Ligand SMILES: Nc1nc2c(ncn2[C@@H]2O[C@H](COP(=O)(O)OP(=O)(O)OP(=O)(O)O)[C@@H](O)[C@H]2O)c(=O)[nH]1
């Protein structure tokens with residue numbers, strides 16, 4: 115007999131849901147050692163025996179009374195779509211707190227399996243569980259798992275299939291009996307009973323939920339369900355009951371309800387969990403005393419980031435050189451397919467457009483991989499959560515809380531998921547503020563620009579520090595802009611929040627490599643698709659319309675004249691080459707891109723940019739890497755000889771270090787790419803905010819770059 119079941123993976127944030135989801139389905143969803151990584155539900159399929167399972171990975175949630183957008187996703191799925199089995203994934207090394215959600219799932223009466231994940235950590239901390247007892251209390255099967263090592267997956271699948279009541283033999287075999295019922299004490303129970311009766315009478319929500327459960331939820335002041343229940347009698351009774359409870363117990367019903375649930379959990383743990391070793395000060399605590407220290411915390415964070423950037427350059431340089439050489443060689447080989455001096459359009463397209471553009475971008479793959487390797491290690495060990503904790507203090511001062519820093523950290527990778535990650539912020543003002551400033555966190559697509567510019571203009575010893583300075587400028591600007599927004603358009607109280615610190619973990623090699631590769635692959639894929647397309651478009655724009663026949667013949671005549679001249683061979687060759695270059699340059703100036711660039715020149719000049727940089731900046735709006743591609747194309751086209759120096763040398767010969775710095779500054783601050791604007795529009799649900807972000811950042815970039823360039827010029831720095 116074949117059957118299909120839907121399985122939901124629920125659990126507290128950072129308990130390992132996605133890790134297990136990936137294990138089960140073979141997917142590669144993002145896993146990170148801090149809460150709030152998954153913000154949308156993800157689906158995957160697998161088959162176990164005769165059963166087909168659809169597995170749904172949900173965002174982490176502490177309770178079924180959801181407050182933030184991503185908690186709502188989890189809650190709505192559990193309540194409305196009624197999966198066949200709910201697997202609650204718990205962090206067994208932190209059982210008491212994690213059981214809070216389990217209790218609510220138990221009350222909801224869904225077919226439940228408890229996965230005691232991180233059982234390795236629990237064991238290391240000396241916890242022992244009487245699994246059978248706990249299983250009986252909750253009326254649910256329990257499986258001990260170690261998600262990051264794939265331990266217990268088969269057992270988990272067995273338990274899921276059994277719980278769905280569709281075992282291979284087809285025998286109904288659900289559950290381990292009825293779960294324990296939680297008693298909320300005489301006072302509350304009476305009110306619950308009254309409301310329950312009213313609900314049944316009014317047939318609220320058409321009996322979709324169990325009446326007692328609904329009564330408890332309503333007393334708990336569950337906003338969503340209160341909105342959903344229409345009956346005025348029920349509402350009136352809730353108000354009355356709540357007032358009564360407050361009077362007699364001196365607290366709101368929700369507080370009493372939570373207290374009773376914790377009481378239940380505490381009882382379960384007394385009975386069935388014990389700790390064999392008393393570890394007061396764990397290793398984590400000792401490390402935390404140093405890295406989250408009030409004084410040392412920030413310098414340590416900045417120091418670590420500095421190391422990361424230094425590494426990105428020093429280790430990345432040799433392989434980058436190899437790739438550069440490889441693409442140079444490929445260009446020459448390709449050019450060799452045509453006779454010497456050929457003006458074939460196809461040759462120009464392949465050599466200048468594709469190799470010059472896409473090749474120029476791919477060259478930086480090693481740097482990208484290294485940066486993301488380092489970030490993955492910092493993330494997986496749990497250090498990044500500490501960084502957020504340290505920033506929390508700073509953030510409070512600017513009217514945001516540390517939770518905003520997680521999206522910002524993700525922003526170092528790419529602004530698009532970062533903006534989606536703002537869903538963890540409950541307050542819309544916090545969320546919008548964070549969304550607006552996230553693009554200032556320098557994303558991975560900008561790295562190639564820095565990797566191109568920095569070595570071209572700055573001495574070796576400055577490579578790491580320079581990159582670090584750029585990133586720090588981004589963070590400082592983000593913080594300052596957030597403050598500004600909070601003082602003006604997004605004024606208001608911020609929500610109190612306690613940042614939690616996940617335990618330190620030794621990252622697994624596989625996990626870290628997967629993270630690194632995901633990024634690298636994304637980069638390559640982008641190079642092969644978007645960047646390739648835009649490179650071809652930009653190539654066409656820099657090629658056409660080309661010189662008129664009249665002008666071409668003028669250059670041809672000049673060449674003939676030189677050939678006739680009575681001078682040495684060497685001098686002649688030099689003169690001819692100069693003419694060739696002049697012709698190319700003239701064609702470039704007359705091209706569509708040249709015309710657009712020139713039209714913009716009055717605007718670009720105050721920043722020290724010429725029209726070539728201008729066209730590259732326009733291209734960068736589609737995707738930041740295009741800046742590098744377009745510079746490659748323009749400089750390949752403007753040169754007559756094929757096997758000339760690298761793009762970097764050409765830049766060095768053309769611009770000053772001050773201009774180099776200004777390019778990086780402008781690219782860091784200016785309008786993010788199209789994808790970012792689109793996702794801001796979607797997540798803020800308004801074009802106004804998206805355009806505000808676009809305009810605001812562009813303006814800020816312009817003003818800052820003009821100031822820096824003009825000041826630098828006046829003071830004679832870097833010119
Ligand atoms: N030591 C240990 N670490 C684990 C185990 N399972 C998962 N992890 C690690 O725990 C961290 C969090 O894992 P995720 O799968 O992202 O957690 P999640 O529950 O999906 O988190 P959110 O999406 O934020 O709610 C990662 O660093 C995992 O590598 C385990 O059994 N033992």
Ligand SMILES: [Mg+2]
Nearest residue numbers: 131132151152
């Ligand atoms: Mg997840």
